[in-house]
Amino acid sequence: MVRRVLTLPSGRVAVGVLLAVGLLALVGPLLAPQDPLATTTDALARPSVQHWLGTDSLGRDVLSRLLDGSRVSVVGSLEVVVIALVVGVVPGILSVQLGRVFEWASLRIVDTLIALPFLLFAVAVTALLGNGITQAMVVTGVLVSPLFFRVSRAATLAVARSAYVEAAVISGASVTWVARRHLWSKVLPPIAVAFAQTLGVGFVIVSSLTFLGIGVQPPAPTWGGLLATSLGFLDQQPWAPIAPAALIVATVWASNLLADAIRDVTGEAGRDLLDRRTRRSATAPSLSRTGGTP
Amino acid sequence: MTTSETAYHRLSSVPSPPVLSVEDVRVTLGRGLHRARILDGVSLTVERGETVGLIGETGSGKTTLARTILGLTPVSGGRVLVDGEDVTRLGRRKRRALRRRGVVQYVFQDPLKSLDPDLTIGESLTEPLLLQGVPGDEARERALRFLGRVHLDEQLLDRLPGRLSGGQRQRVAVARALVTEPDVVILDEPVSALDAANRVQVLSILQELKAAGIALLFVSHDLGSVAGVADRIAVLHRGEVVEVGTTRDVVTNPSHPYTQLLLRSAPTLRSASADRAERAALRARLTA
Numbered sequence: 069m070v071r072r073v074l075t076l077p078s079g080r081v082a083v084g085v086l087l088a089v090g091l092l093a094l095v096g097p098l099l100a101p102q103d104p105l106a107t108t109t110d111a112l113a114r115p116s117v118q119h120w121l122g123t124d125s126l127g128r129d130v131l132s133r134l135l136d137g138s139r140v141s142v143v144g145s146l147e148v149v150v151i152a153l154v155v156g157v158v159p160g161i162l163s164v165q166l167g168r169v170f171e172w173a174s175l176r177i178v179d180t181l182i183a184l185p186f187l188l189f190a191v192a193v194t195a196l197l198g199n200g201i202t203q204a205m206v207v208t209g210v211l212v213s214p215l216f217f218r219v220s221r222a223a224t225l226a227v228a229r230s231a232y233v234e235a236a237v238i239s240g241a242s243v244t245w246v247a248r249r250h251l252w253s254k255v256l257p258p259i260a261v262a263f264a265q266t267l268g269v270g271f272v273i274v275s276s277l278t279f280l281g282i283g284v285q286p287p288a289p290t291w292g293g294l295l296a297t298s299l300g301f302l303d304q305q306p307w308a309p310i311a312p313a314a315l316i317v318a319t320v321w322a323s324n325l326l327a328d329a330i331r332d333v334t335g336e337a338g339r340d341l342l343d344r345r346t347r348r349s350a351t352a353p354s355l356s357r358t359g360g361t362p
Numbered sequence: 363m364t365t366s367e368t369a370y371h372r373l374s375s376v377p378s379p380p381v382l383s384v385e386d387v388r389v390t391l392g393r394g395l396h397r398a399r400i401l402d403g404v405s406l407t408v409e410r411g412e413t414v415g416l417i418g419e420t421g422s423g424k425t426t427l428a429r430t431i432l433g434l435t436p437v438s439g440g441r442v443l444v445d446g447e448d449v450t451r452l453g454r455r456k457r458r459a460l461r462r463r464g465v466v467q468y469v470f471q472d473p474l475k476s477l478d479p480d481l482t483i484g485e486s487l488t489e490p491l492l493l494q495g496v497p498g499d500e501a502r503e504r505a506l507r508f509l510g511r512v513h514l515d516e517q518l519l520d521r522l523p524g525r526l527s528g529g530q531r532q533r534v535a536v537a538r539a540l541v542t543e544p545d546v547v548i549l550d551e552p553v554s555a556l557d558a559a560n561r562v563q564v565l566s567i568l569q570e571l572k573a574a575g576i577a578l579l580f581v582s583h584d585l586g587s588v589a590g591v592a593d594r595i596a597v598l599h600r601g602e603v604v605e606v607g608t609t610r611d612v613v614t615n616p617s618h619p620y621t622q623l624l625l626r627s628a629p630t631l632r633s634a635s636a637d638r639a640e641r642a643a644l645r646a647r648l649t650a
Binding site for chain 1: 432434458459460461462463464466467468470472475476477478480481486489490493494538542
């Protein structure tokens with residue numbers, strides 16, 4: 069599927085941007101030209117050779133804070149998505165396979181999770197378990213997991229009741245065989261799309277939580293935190309929100325672009341693409357002896 | 363049972379058990395107010411190398427009976443014997459082991475839905491063999507052989523089912539049912555979704571299978587298609603077998619009013635002008 073995604077221009081752009089963001093998360097803190105926490109008297113300075121993106125209200129170098137905060141922002145977002153993926157997908161698939169009792173119980177739990185008001189729940193849990201990035205991300209991941217549950221359950225339901233799965237069962241296929249050979253290829257694309265979309269959502273959530281003071285604590289920088297701080301000084305530094313906002317928007321946009329590319333290479337369109345290639349790669353193409361091309 | 367064993371049973375005077383035997387099977391589906399009896403005391407046998415047609419109108423329980431034989435629908439009573447072995451109450455492991463032997467195979471009504479759209483024809487054909495533990499190369503070789511047996515080109519092996527015509531797909535479905543060299547194949551309306559030309563092609567393939575000694579249970583609502591292939595015909599009406607007999611007897615001298623109605627309703631040029639009043643009278647007798 070990765071190869072098929074990369075055949076699309078939108079897929080290549082999305083993967084390129086996300087790789088750049090990943091690289092930024094990896095080496096960003098090392099590239100920071102100055103100490104991101106060091107305050108100076110040069111507050112709210114304009115962009116200059118010394119401070120490429122200016123300084124904030126406490127005189128801290130904005131570029132350094134942006135680079136240093138990229139790791140927490142990206143890792144936090146990934147944490148949300150991975151937790152949601154694990155908590156949502158596994159019960160989503162099992163709810164179809166494990167019978168009525170598990171199905172009923174899992175559906176009621178998911179209904180409850182959907183009904184919980186997100187911010188109120190996040191505040192309550194962080195108040196209970198302490199305010200930290202891990203607590204905040206776990207809460208967010210669990211609350212986002214119903215999306216993965218529903219996507220994986222819907223895809224599994226469609227496949228599990230299909231005639232080709234019954235054909236495999238009649239031939240003696242086990243649940244594992246069916247999952248590996250028939251289920252996985254159908255369930256993976258919608259999950260990948262949900263993953264890419266949630267990555268974008270996760271970014272916004274991490275930023276929103278930082279904005280509210282939940283999760284990452286000041287003075288540790290994050291993209292969302294920088295955006296929130298800069299909005300307080302919009303009249304003096306109207307350019308300040310542009311850099312953190314651009315990074316967040318670019319990552320969310322690339323995630324959605326990747327989701328669209330995954331959707332485009334799977335399903336009917338994806339099968340057509342694969343079939344065209346299969347036939348193109350045939351060494352001696354000729355018409356069928358019996359029926360020709362349908 | 364192997365081919366040589368089958369030949370032995372055919373030649374020897376020792377009576378072999380029917381390859382498939384359905385004894386007083388009852389199936390009830392649904393819950394509460396929606397609970398309905400779909401099959402009510404159905405009994406049926408298919409001998410080795412015999413073709414039995416199972417006919418009945420939509421909703422008479424034909425597909426449910428086929429699914430019950432395959433263990434896809436649980437029975438409420440009675441039993442199903444394959445090669446003399448009761449398969450009705452087998453545990454999950456034993457049933458899977460029996461299925462992997464490939465003694466009974468099934469051809470679905472809709473060939474497009476019965477083939478995984480993401481798997482090539484080759485992958486679909488080799489699946490039952492891989493489940494038996496046949497090595498990949500050998501499985502592909504056998505798939506190729508059976509593709510030829512249903513008169514399809516070997517190049518289709520790398521195609522996806524969506525790129526095949528309805529007739530080609532149905533023949534692929536038949537080939538998949540044959541790769542395990544089963545003793546009996548259940549065909550659920552194998553020609554009802556096909557045009558006339560493809561119907562003739564598939565029916566002639568079924569004649570070849572019959573000649574090769576494979577037992578067939580041909581499920582259909584179309585008496586005309588069944589009569590051309592079947593040795594015996596069983597008529598299913600509202601979940602009950604109302605008549606069983608040789609094809610000649612059932613077609614020329616039907617004893618049950620429902621069979622008579624089916625024959626009168628067969629869409630032929632002659633029956634188009636048949637007496638409507640007679641059919642209405644038969645329908646009234648059945649309702650009564």
